[in-house]
Amino acid sequence: MTAATPAPPMIRMEGVDKFFGDLHVLKDINIEVPAGQVVVVLGPSGSGKSTLCRAINRLEPINQGVIEVDGKPLPAEGKALAGLRADVGMVFQQFNLFAHKTIADNVALAPVKVRKMNKGEARQHAMGLLERVGITDQAEKYPAQLSGGQQQRAAIARALAMKPKVMLFDEPTSALDPEMVQEVLDVMTNLAKEGMTMLVVTHEMGFARRAANRVVFMSDGEIVEDSTPDVFFTAPKSDRAKDFLGKILTH
Amino acid sequence: MFDLIEKYNVLDAFWLTIKLTFYAAILSLIWGTILAGMRVSPVPAMRAFGTLYVNLFRNTPLTLILVATSIVLKNTLGVTMFADEQSQDFFAILDFRLAILGLTAYTATFVCESIRSGINTVPVGQAEAARALGLSFAQVLRIIVLPQAFRSVVGPLASVLIALTKNTTVATAIGVAEAAGILRAMIEFESDRIMVVFLIFALGFVILTLPTGLILGQVAKKVAVKR
């Protein structure tokens, strides 16, 4: 055997800066997420967590630095970018299921239109995924007819239908009624166990403790801490992290 | 009343109005949708063209557009619009087609602006989710955004189509013998029964436009996207 070059990290950001006008929202971000790792991103509101997440599939273009997914730099707009996005699953706070399509069609749509899978196969695959997230019986309904928790599970199934290499979650449970949070977290926990590479922005500390390999703490557009959940929750180094933890733990 | 309708071929004239409306409506919907696509496109040149076109044609009086179409295309350029030059009806067919062209060029701007306002009612998250799945700009527009946009503007589009029906009367200006052309003749020769003449035409247009409004009103309710 030749000395194998180590597999590239699934996500790599180097020296990334992002501005909204004068507002510096990402400041010299450096992070690597190896394949199979689950990274939870924590931080106060407005610290740039969503922007970080959205930069990875170029829903937000950056002003400076390098972003690579699976060893390949992010292409500019066009076909190549669409191809990269197909490999990066994204789950939004507001679900964003296609309102005019049934749940099954939501899940089967991109495999047909982007991966050119035939319709029967895509449909079968979609039903399998809906079973995996536990909403087979909702397949023929429209998004507005589902509860928030069901919609978010459908949205996860829709992202998984593309067989992504990595999944990005931007506060997937923040828009849910409290009783529906757990069903979505359960799906995510299972995904993590199956070895999916995940970057999860969340305020669910329980999930961070149980499912994350790593916690990244952001504040004012900077990555302030990057450690294991254990270390972060029991012995945060920075004052900003201590302050943040103090606030959410007293809630 | 019925003797008048028969004497002046009122039914034929209204049939021409219906045909003008029908073809111009279909073409305006298509061209208007394409224009709306241009106006939201990421390509600056397309956006500029869309904006320029809409502002130019929407703000020019329809009579002027029709007359200009007729003079420039027919008289100056000798365009035949695929009409058979040997045919006896050559000029009637040519004028009819030019009228459709002019009506389309004008009406499409209103279709475009309706659809564009419809696009604005579609939450950005819909397009973002589609882009995040790897759909191209054209696919996002065609599969996700436009179908939802259309559903929210069926009502306004009905108004555009009703306006188009009435605007066909302007085609008289380039010699198309639709309803308004006959109306003019009747006003001239039947001045003693002028009220009846007006009544016939008012009724005629109400009969043409009322169903459009009613049917599309129902359709609008039925296809509305629930969020």
Ligand SMILES: Nc1ncnc2c1ncn2[C@@H]1O[C@H](COP(=O)(O)OP(=O)(O)OP(=O)(O)O)[C@@H](O)[C@H]1O
């Ligand atoms: N499209 C935009 N235009 C201008 N400013 C923006 C835009 N999006 C975000 N911002 C600003 O950038 C900063 C970072 O926003 P971001 O959404 O990434 O924060 P966040 O950490 O996700 O916050 P939250 O926990 O509230 O979701 C905030 O100050 C926000 O107001």
Ligand SMILES: [Mg+2]
């Ligand atoms: Mg956010």
